[in-house]
Amino acid sequence: MPFIRAAGEMKTKPTQHSVKELREIGIQPDILLCRCEQPLTSELREKIALFCNLPTEAVIDANDVGSIYEVPQIFHRGGLDSLVVRELGLEAGDPDLKAWDAFVSRVLNPTRHAVVGVVGKYTHVRDAYKSIIEAFVHAGAANNARVELRWIEGEELEQKPVAGLLNDLDGIVVPGGFGERGIEGKITAARFARERNIPYLGLCLGMQVATIEFARHVAGWAHANSSEFNPATPHKVIDLMSEQADMIEKGGTMRLGSYRCALKEGSLAARAYGKLEVEERHRHRYEFNNRFAAQLQSRGLVLSGKCVGRELVEIIELPDHPWFLAVQFHPELKSRPHAPHPLFKDFVRATLERRRARLGHDDYAPAAASGEGAVAADTALRVPREA
Numbered sequence: 001m002p003f004i005r006a007a008g009e010m011k012t013k014p015t016q017h018s019v020k021e022l023r024e025i026g027i028q029p030d031i032l033l034c035r036c037e038q039p040l041t042s043e044l045r046e047k048i049a050l051f052c053n054l055p056t057e058a059v060i061d062a063n064d065v066g067s068i069y070e071v072p073q074i075f076h077r078g079g080l081d082s083l084v085v086r087e088l089g090l091e092a093g094d095p096d097l098k099a100w101d102a103f104v105s106r107v108l109n110p111t112r113h114a115v116v117g118v119v120g121k122y123t124h125v126r127d128a129y130k131s132i133i134e135a136f137v138h139a140g141a142a143n144n145a146r147v148e149l150r151w152i153e154g155e156e157l158e159q160k161p162v163a164g165l166l167n168d169l170d171g172i173v174v175p176g177g178f179g180e181r182g183i184e185g186k187i188t189a190a191r192f193a194r195e196r197n198i199p200y201l202g203l204c205l206g207m208q209v210a211t212i213e214f215a216r217h218v219a220g221w222a223h224a225n226s227s228e229f230n231p232a233t234p235h236k237v238i239d240l241m242s243e244q245a246d247m248i249e250k251g252g253t254m255r256l257g258s259y260r261c262a263l264k265e266g267s268l269a270a271r272a273y274g275k276l277e278v279e280e281r282h283r284h285r286y287e288f289n290n291r292f293a294a295q296l297q298s299r300g301l302v303l304s305g306k307c308v309g310r311e312l313v314e315i316i317e318l319p320d321h322p323w324f325l326a327v328q329f330h331p332e333l334k335s336r337p338h339a340p341h342p343l344f345k346d347f348v349r350a351t352l353e354r355r356r357a358r359l360g361h362d363d364y365a366p367a368a369a370s371g372e373g374a375v376a377a378d379t380a381l382r383v384p385r386e387a
Contacts, residue, residue: 016048032054032058034062036064037063040059062075072100099338107137112145112146116172119154121181138339140348153185154186155181170352174189194318198354201325210326256282256283261314273343282330302317312328314329
């Protein structure tokens with residue numbers, strides 16, 4: 001439903017013609033959801049209904065909203081749920097959106113604010129991290145906070161002063177990915193978080209770069225690396241499993257799907273989850289190399305999660321750090337609005353504590369009106385008006 005600003009009116013002709021085309025091929029809509037910038041007036045709804053051969057109540061607004069999580073509320077107010085139930089001949093009671101309304105209220109009206117840097121390889125393509133973005137919306141709402149995501153390319157940290165990009169962050173995330181580009185920048189981010197006591201969450205590749213960083217700068221193995229990036233390194237702290245060594249087809253070396261993970265009692269991971277065994281989803285190829293486990297543990301690295309029945313390391317953490325945890329799996333894939341993932345939820349809590357300690361108070365800073373900061377912040381919470 002285009003809104004012609006010069007004329008100050010909304011045009012219904014495109015909708016009428018679309019329905020006309022459908023009817024010509026034998027499809028008669030039962031309900032029309034009209035995407036529009038502003039709510040439809042009763043006159044417009046009646047006009048659309050008349051020319052599309054529908055009852056007026058079946059013409060429903062799908063107007064732009066500040067957050068995608070408002071959409072169920074908009075459709076409920078338009079009566080879509082009742083219409084669907086009636087058209088399908090279903091029996092259902094009155095919908096109860098109290099819990100959903102409370103969640104959306106926390107998303108739209110947070111009282112606290114944290115800035116988290118996402119150091120990745122595909123940050124120019126936000127949809128590559130869509131699950132992570134939404135996991136932070138869920139975790140932020142659970143902490144009554146707005147999480148502003150600041151997008152940082154790994155290559156930037158290889159070319160620019162690190163402190164200028166990372167110093168004012170409340171937390172750092174290194175997400176999953178494949179390939180060597182930007183790896184040294186991600187390792188630098190993990191080191192910065194470890195040395196500056198900034199909360200760190202590593203996801204998949206983020207766990208591997210944290211392991212490499214620890215091996216280099218704490219264990220003293222200057223050339224430690226993953227065999228994915230340097231097959232000749234003397235310290236392959238990340239490597240293919242022995243049974244994968246002769247496999248050529250990459251699909252055969254992937255660890256995919258859900259695996260059980262046993263957590264170390266008293267660990268940060270166990271406290272965040274509130275239990276000692278979890279099940280998480282995987283999509284990766286390289287693993288923590290157990291040949292170096294004892295030496296890395298002797299220097300302070302805690303292996304707090306292992307795959308049940310396979311002794312593969314799933315979680316590492318640092319006990320002398322405010323919050324430093326990295327996982328081989330993808331927890332973002334299991335986050336839900338009413339059930340934020342425990343690791344994201346606890347990580348956000350830690351970022352808020354850091355911000356309060358750094359600034360001396362809890363704050364809420366709205367997104368900037370323009371510029372990259374505004375775009376980064378908006379991505380985590382808002383649906384663009386023109387989308």
